[in-house]
Amino acid sequence: MSRLTIWIILGATLTFLIGPFLIVIFAGMSAGEALAFPPQGLSLKWYAKVFTVESFQASFALSMFLAVFGTIAALLIGIPAAYALNRYDLPGSETIRTIVAAPIIVPGIIVGLALLRYFVVPLNVTITMALFVTHTALVLPYAVRVVSSSLNNLRADMEEAAVILGCTRLQAFTKVVLPNIRGGILAAFILGFVTSFNEVPASLFLSGPGVRTLPIDMLSYMEITFDPSVAALSALLAFMSVAIVFIAERLLGFSRYV
């Protein structure tokens, strides 16, 4: 392949990867009233407006709540699950591994539909609770996967050494296993947080009047008001994600775990 061809392919790839991001950033900087690219004049007023839209504030709080606590819940289930799958030769552990991975494979829209039909409606679950359970379930596979991979690097005889020195099994876990998989847990948290925060298809089914996650709220906002504030908000969220991943990479070499 000639150098020119390589540069063209590289350029096209970068354009498609970074282009939309740039478009969104600049579309949000428009001085005009309608969402358009290229922007009509430059101003930061839409970025400022984002913070004044009340429904954005409520849905941002909900999304934050789901991303933080849904991921924590997923880790509370996922860490022991990963540990058990890793350390014990359980009957059917292959099956369990497959089931745990299912939410990655099954389209979110089906998960949402199924949960709505067989969980939310029959049990009369509140929307917030339904969203919480769904986000926990969607994040769980990532938690199990990422924690598993750092457990794989931890030799089982280290726990035995701790037990010989006087630890109970639980102490061996908290004093030896947990500190050594801390990086994996933090990586799983970040991955889970970003996954939950950006989740659309399943949340679409479960969002109800007044209770919407931020991405869903942005969709419905756009159906009514076609101004550049959505672009501004998207750009802000993208910056937030990038910042989180960047800090994580700096702190613990995030990419090792994912």
Next chain:
Amino acid sequence: MSNAFVSLTDLTLSYGQTVAVPDLNLDVLEGELIALLGPSGCGKTTTMRAIAGLLTPTSGRIVIDGLDVTRTPANKRGIGLVFQSYALFPHLSAFENVAFGLRLLKLPNAQVRARTEAGMATVGLTGFETRKPAEMSGGQQQRLALARSLVMEPKVLLLDEPLSNLDARLRLEMRNELQRVQKDTGITMVFVTHDQSEALALADRIVLMKDGKIEQLGTPAELYAKPATAFAADFMGFENIFRVEGSELVSHLGRLSVGYEAKVHMLAWRPSGVGVGTGPHTGRVISSSFAGGHREYVLNSPLGQIKADAPIETPEVPIGHEVAFDLPMATARSLAA
């Protein structure tokens, strides 16, 4: 033995349906350094894990210092174990690794510090307190693992292949270190190894194991000079072992008339016990290598390959040439099985 410090009685150990050690009986004396020696899969590591409490026996009893600990969990047995991989805690400094067990005892801080420092001094690691295990050499890690066990003042110290991960020079150094620590502390030690030279050099007594059973038990001198079985003889360096039928030696390749009659099942010779240059038999040299004080030959004979060492003063026989050799009764070890 009435004064046994560690006593294993009719011990049966299994992994699921597989019996690894059937019906083992062994007494270890107080202050003794005992080697469990054998090839992989002989049950030596399994036995050690059972003493440590990491494996629950299917049946039988384990008594340590007069207490039946068969059902005592590993964290309450007061036993030390140095793992083959050392199993150091990578997130803790050398100091905290050694202090780990002491902190679990909820001892006052000053006492933890004093005992940890003393422990690190015992193994010559003073000054390494703040290092992480990953920043230490293999030999230092080994000594750190030893210190971590010793500070707990265990009744028995178990060591799993303690020298196998070290290079030749460090191995010798560590061997001396272990002997010194054992003399200084008087601690009862049981170590597992597959290396007969390690067992011979270190142990007060050797337990040679095969298929989960004790093949032979004795002092290094006894095992070295008087192996009782073909397995023991082979492990102790009697590399030429042949069956006896009347006045003939028999191998699966052929037979050789030796002119004397031995009323035993088998005869075994070390390479040094085989005469080269003189003798009633001839063999062809198929390999010859200089080994310092002697020369190691491999001869092709009617019995198959024979390993023979010749003094370095005798003229070298080139590869491919025939040479006379002797399997004298005087240097043979008689084997019953």
